[in-house]
Amino acid sequence: MYVELSAEDCRDRARACFAEAVAEPDETRREHHLRDGEMWMSRWRFWTPTNAPADYVSEGATRAA
Numbered sequence: 001m002y003v004e005l006s007a008e009d010c011r012d013r014a015r016a017c018f019a020e021a022v023a024e025p026d027e028t029r030r031e032h033h034l035r036d037g038e039m040w041m042s043r044w045r046f047w048t049p050t051n052a053p054a055d056y057v058s059e060g061a062t063r064a065a
Contacts, residue, residue, distance in 0.1 A: 002056055
């Protein structure tokens with residue numbers, strides 16, 4: 001099941017990626033986390049209701065929430 005992400009969701013994901021990058025000792029993995037964080041920041045900056053990104057959530061996760 002897909003759910004639309006809000007602007008706040010995108011910003012939170014960016015922050016999580018940047019936190020992982022700071023904690024990552026491997027330079028290649030750190031760069032990967034930084035790129036992901038920049039992607040999520042871009043989605044946050046340009047978020048509108050008509051272009052909200054979607055994310056897959058398993059059925060079990062939706063029932064638990």
